[in-house]
Amino acid sequence: MMREDLILTIDVGTSVVKALIVNGNGHTIARAAESMNVEYCGLQAELDMETVWKTVARVMRSCLNRAPKEQVAAVGLTAQGDGCWLIDAEGRPTGPAILWNDGRANQLVQQWESDGTAARFFTLNHSMLFPGSQGTILKWLDLHDPDRLHRSRWALYCKDWVFYRLTGMVQTDFTDASHPFLNIRTGQYSTDILDLLGISSHSRLLPPIATVEEGRLRSDLAGFLGLRPSLPVIAGPFDVVAALIGIGANRPGVGGTVLGTTVVNALFLDSLPENPVPGGMTLYVAPNRWLKVMAVMLGTPNLDWALQNLAGKREMDSTSLSHYLDSIGETTRPGAGGIIYHPYLSPSGERAPFVKPTARAQFYGLSVSHRTEDLIRAVLEGVAYSIRDAYEGIAQDYSAIHLTGGGAQSSLWCQIIADVTGREVVTFASEEAGALGAAINAAVKLNMYRDVRAAAAAMIHEKVRYSPTPAHHTLYSERFKIYREIYRRMWNIWDLDATEFRV
Amino acid sequence: MLNKGGRNMPAVIGLDVGTSGVKGVLLDSKGRVASQASASYETDFPRRGWAEQDPDDWWSATCTVLRTLMGSAQGSQIDGLAISSQAPALVPLGENGRWIRPALIWMDRRATEESKTIVRSGEFGHCDPYFLAPKVLWMKFHEPELFSRVRSVVQVNGYIVFRLTGAQTMDVTHGGLTLLWDPEREDWDAIKIAQLGLPPDIWPRVVEAVEVAEGVSPEASRQTGIPSGVPVFGGAIDAVTAALATGAGMGLEAVEMTGTSSVLAMRDHLASSPPEWIRVRYFEKGVHLLLAPMVAGGGGLKWAARVFVGERTANQTDAVYAALEECARKSRPGACGVLFHPYLLGERSPIWNPFVRGSFSGLSFQSTRDDLIRSIYEGIAFALRHNLERIDPGGVLVRELWVTGGSATSRFWNQLKADITGRRVRCLPAAPGSAYGAAVLAGIGAGYWKDAQTYWQHAGEVPGEVFNPSEISGFYDEAFARYKAFCEKLIRE
Numbered sequence: 001m002m003r004e005d006l007i008l009t010i011d012v013g014t015s016v017v018k019a020l021i022v023n024g025n026g027h028t029i030a031r032a033a034e035s036m037n038v039e040y041c042g043l044q045a046e047l048d049m050e051t052v053w054k055t056v057a058r059v060m061r062s063c064l065n066r067a068p069k070e071q072v073a074a075v076g077l078t079a080q081g082d083g084c085w086l087i088d089a090e091g092r093p094t095g096p097a098i099l100w101n102d103g104r105a106n107q108l109v110q111q112w113e114s115d116g117t118a119a120r121f122f123t124l125n126h127s128m129l130f131p132g133s134q135g136t137i138l139k140w141l142d143l144h145d146p147d148r149l150h151r152s153r154w155a156l157y158c159k160d161w162v163f164y165r166l167t168g169m170v171q172t173d174f175t176d177a178s179h180p181f182l183n184i185r186t187g188q189y190s191t192d193i194l195d196l197l198g199i200s201s202h203s204r205l206l207p208p209i210a211t212v213e214e215g216r217l218r219s220d221l222a223g224f225l226g227l228r229p230s231l232p233v234i235a236g237p238f239d240v241v242a243a244l245i246g247i248g249a250n251r252p253g254v255g256g257t258v259l260g261t262t263v264v265n266a267l268f269l270d271s272l273p274e275n276p277v278p279g280g281m282t283l284y285v286a287p288n289r290w291l292k293v294m295a296v297m298l299g300t301p302n303l304d305w306a307l308q309n310l311a312g313k314r315e316m317d318s319t320s321l322s323h324y325l326d327s328i329g330e331t332t333r334p335g336a337g338g339i340i341y342h343p344y345l346s347p348s349g350e351r352a353p354f355v356k357p358t359a360r361a362q363f364y365g366l367s368v369s370h371r372t373e374d375l376i377r378a379v380l381e382g383v384a385y386s387i388r389d390a391y392e393g394i395a396q397d398y399s400a401i402h403l404t405g406g407g408a409q410s411s412l413w414c415q416i417i418a419d420v421t422g423r424e425v426v427t428f429a430s431e432e433a434g435a436l437g438a439a440i441n442a443a444v445k446l447n448m449y450r451d452v453r454a455a456a457a458a459m460i461h462e463k464v465r466y467s468p469t470p471a472h473h474t475l476y477s478e479r480f481k482i483y484r485e486i487y488r489r490m491w492n493i494w495d496l497d498a499t500e501f502r503v
Numbered sequence: 504m505l506n507k508g509g510r511n512m513p514a515v516i517g518l519d520v521g522t523s524g525v526k527g528v529l530l531d532s533k534g535r536v537a538s539q540a541s542a543s544y545e546t547d548f549p550r551r552g553w554a555e556q557d558p559d560d561w562w563s564a565t566c567t568v569l570r571t572l573m574g575s576a577q578g579s580q581i582d583g584l585a586i587s588s589q590a591p592a593l594v595p596l597g598e599n600g601r602w603i604r605p606a607l608i609w610m611d612r613r614a615t616e617e618s619k620t621i622v623r624s625g626e627f628g629h630c631d632p633y634f635l636a637p638k639v640l641w642m643k644f645h646e647p648e649l650f651s652r653v654r655s656v657v658q659v660n661g662y663i664v665f666r667l668t669g670a671q672t673m674d675v676t677h678g679g680l681t682l683l684w685d686p687e688r689e690d691w692d693a694i695k696i697a698q699l700g701l702p703p704d705i706w707p708r709v710v711e712a713v714e715v716a717e718g719v720s721p722e723a724s725r726q727t728g729i730p731s732g733v734p735v736f737g738g739a740i741d742a743v744t745a746a747l748a749t750g751a752g753m754g755l756e757a758v759e760m761t762g763t764s765s766v767l768a769m770r771d772h773l774a775s776s777p778p779e780w781i782r783v784r785y786f787e788k789g790v791h792l793l794l795a796p797m798v799a800g801g802g803g804l805k806w807a808a809r810v811f812v813g814e815r816t817a818n819q820t821d822a823v824y825a826a827l828e829e830c831a832r833k834s835r836p837g838a839c840g841v842l843f844h845p846y847l848l849g850e851r852s853p854i855w856n857p858f859v860r861g862s863f864s865g866l867s868f869q870s871t872r873d874d875l876i877r878s879i880y881e882g883i884a885f886a887l888r889h890n891l892e893r894i895d896p897g898g899v900l901v902r903e904l905w906v907t908g909g910s911a912t913s914r915f916w917n918q919l920k921a922d923i924t925g926r927r928v929r930c931l932p933a934a935p936g937s938a939y940g941a942a943v944l945a946g947i948g949a950g951y952w953k954d955a956q957t958y959w960q961h962a963g964e965v966p967g968e969v970f971n972p973s974e975i976s977g978f979y980d981e982a983f984a985r986y987k988a989f990c991e992k993l994i995r996e
Contacts, residue, residue, distance in 0.1 A: 301868055309872040310810065338860065345868040360840070364993070366861035368802060368847040372810050489992045490864075496985045 026459025043103030167215030246437030259407030341382030353393025517942025668717035744940030843882030
């Protein structure tokens with residue numbers, strides 16, 4: 001094992017590209033980042049593919065300029081999942097990338113839900129179809145822009161596009177391809193699914209699948225970046241899965257939660273449930289390895305919204321936010337004096353563990369004695385209830401939650417999540433879990449470590465463990481029953497149209 | 504203050520023994536207010552949900568007010584005295600009329616279990632800790648030793664009548680709030696009393712509102728300055744005298760008496776009244792009022808001031824309420840989908856559930872602070888409409904809503920109430936209140952005026968700014984449908 005080896009690791013998010021240089025202990029030596037502007041137009045969300053690549057190249061170079069680049073032994077890579085990144089036979093984009101949060105195919109999904117396609121799809125893939133999934137986008141293009149599909153040779157994901165530009169190789173991996181294309185049992189492309197979605201005539205667009213994408217850095221790029229030619233490039237799983245690796249949540253029984261704009265809750269499974277309850281997503285990760293993901297629509301924006309609109313606090317820096325939340329912890333009691341908050345603030349409702357586009361957020365149980373602080377605490381608790389609800393939707397036991405994302409910065413929130421779920425909550429020193437996960441993957445491929453477990457032991461550093469307080473867990477479990485009962489009763493009320501008033 | 508009517512001008516006195524104090528009005532025989540006085544006292548909250556007052560505090564405040572009025576009425580001839588009060592309350596008296604324990608006032612919520620027991624018995628319709636019967640049951644179960652010494656159960660104004668005259672009475676308007684009432688005979692209902700296992704002999708004599716209960720006793724005369732022998736009338740609950748004071752209650756209008764909570768009152772024109780409303784006798788024979796006591800009211804805004812503006816500034820009330828109203832104006836009708844259910848302390852009519860609590864629903868991250876604040880005003884108006892709809896779904900019986908009390912000063916809120924209820928709103932922010940109504944009552948008792956109509960013809964036309972429903976009124980139907988659906992689905996036992 002060569003301790004002096006460094007890894008350049010890249011995480012291509014939706015709005016920001018990050019690069020880190022980490023050493024064999026997982027410590028960050030250098031970092032760089034640059035933001036990108038997603039083109040939102042109506043329901044559409046697109047990124048120019050050449051711009052993405054150029055941004056990645058710039059961020060790599062500026063990161064390398066801050067570290068001993070001659071020690072870099074490999075490039076690790078992860079990126080946003082889903083969406084559709086089309087290129088032609090010469091490797092040129094045939095148009096902008098259509099992203100995971102694009103909504104142009106909303107009606108198609110509604111049609112699939114009503115005509116039974118979505119239900120049949122679930123039995124094959126164990127996941128819910130949504131507008132930003134690649135299969136949906138391909139069908140939409142088949143109906144509305146068939147010429148673009150004819151001009152295209154490959155339908156890639158974001159990391160595959162960047163991997164192609166780094167190595168010249170066309171590949172994808174199980175985690176990206178799994179939804180929606182793979183037979184969830186075999187991990188093979190499923191002709192049944194392609195037939196069901198009406199895109200079997202485009203099957204030639206699907207690239208070969210690797211467990212981990214491995215290639216060599218193109219020599220012209222090596223010169224531009226100042227790296228050794230033929231440096232190994234290892235594209236790990238897409239960002240959600242990489243983040244779970246980066247917080248050591250990639251083993252059965254350990255839940256991984258990313259509490260950011262959305263709240264990803266995930267558990268790795270050794271076996272596939274026979275009759276899964278519809279909801280969330282199951283990914284084929286490797287032979288005999290699956291990942292069940294419940295992505296709750298909104299996490300930290302609930303707190304931001306409440307701070308702004310209830311407490312009149314905007315744009316708080318992290319220090320004053322942390323002081324404010326500490327004061328909430330000191331002046332309020334578990335249970336928020338009886339207030340229950342449902343965190344469905346998104347205008348498109350909720351998608352996990354239940355799918356309900358008309359769902360909206362609410363405060364229930366308000367009394368004359370409540371103060372602003374009680375409402376803010378209720379928001380923190382409400383998000384924690386939604387996390388517990390998501391894990392219960394997975395229906396597999398778990399002993400701890402490994403937590404990352406912006407919400408993990410608040411010790412009050414972490415303790416509330418531990419108390420609500422009754423599970424130990426563990427936070428981590430690195431705030432770049434996705435990039436670290438990609439680095440771990442690369443380190444194993446470089447033989448720096450025997451396997452992912454050994455690499456994780458060396459490269460991941462715990463920050464705090466929060467143990468559940470039994471009395472609080474008992475109280476929250478009672479409140480959680482009410483939380484569920486309320487949204488069950490709200491089900492049809494949400495469908496009542498809230499017409500907007502216009503003059 | 505010396506009255507301008509000169510010496511020996513005949514006059515009557517009206518008193519209102521309220522939740523926060525006693526108010527008194529000296530009204531001359533020409534219907535002019537000669538002088539006013541008030542004195543306050545505290546409410547004790549010994550435990551969560553309990554609310555008690557010391558009857559001696561009512562009496563000493565009454566003495567202060569009466570002495571002040573008599574001081575300003577030098578030489579006036581006092582022809583009578585009528586008392587209205589907060590209602591109902593449990594005032595248990597023992598041997599020689601001493602009170603046995605502090606009074607459980609209307610706001611006391613302790614009798615929740617007893618209230619459920621009464622509902623389960625199936626004979627009484629809805630119940631709530633607000634009414635008298637569950638309060639008496641509570642005392643029977645929880646303070647049996649004290650209860651065994653009870654010789655009489657009077658009301659707040661009944662206690663004052665007793666201290667003034669020595670007679671133990673209950674005025675007829677209180678009957679509907681006891682749940683132990685026979686509306687046909689207009690007397691205590693011995694069967695209901697027996698069904699609840701309560702003693703048959705602790706219920707005071709029922710008197711009409713304008714009937715003489717007794718004359719002022721020599722001892723009370725010494726304490727109050729009222730000449731001995733001045734007739735004291737039966738009196739009434741405050742909702743009756745407050746309605747009387749507005750000049751309404753006779754035609755096709757409902758009166759909303761706003762404060763921390765609101766009470767809606769209208770004359771009963773119906774063949775059968777909805778169970779959610781309470782039917783009480785008006786002071787005139789053969790006339791009944793329907794009352795919808797709500798918890799929802801100005802208290803919701805007071806809470807909003809604390810949550811949205813903050814503890815420290817919440818004392819500068821006028822500025823704070825102006826700021827809240829400004830926020831509400833900036834939002835749009837319907838508050839962009841945000842709904843507020845204003846049950847911050849449980850709700851009485853039409854929900855009758857002391858456990859229900861308030862809520863904001865329909866929130867998205869596009870909802871702003873202004874929307875949240877507007878939804879509070881709208882939610883309180885929806886609670887009003889909810890009650891009106893039970894009694895008058897077609898909008899034919901209640902043509903006008905007369906708003907009195909604190910909230911009536913807000914033109915924004917009056918217009919909102921007109922739009923949400925679809926009814927013309929007449930605001931009477933300066934309506935003189937229950938004590939004035941009690942004085943009118945005393946004047947009728949003393950024979951100055953034959954009835955309320957005669958009095959009002961005498962007093963002239965009722966003023967008040969009028970707000971008509973605007974063109975956006977119909978827009979609220981859909982939001983109100985959501986408001987009701989939420990109540991039906993989320994509020995149960």
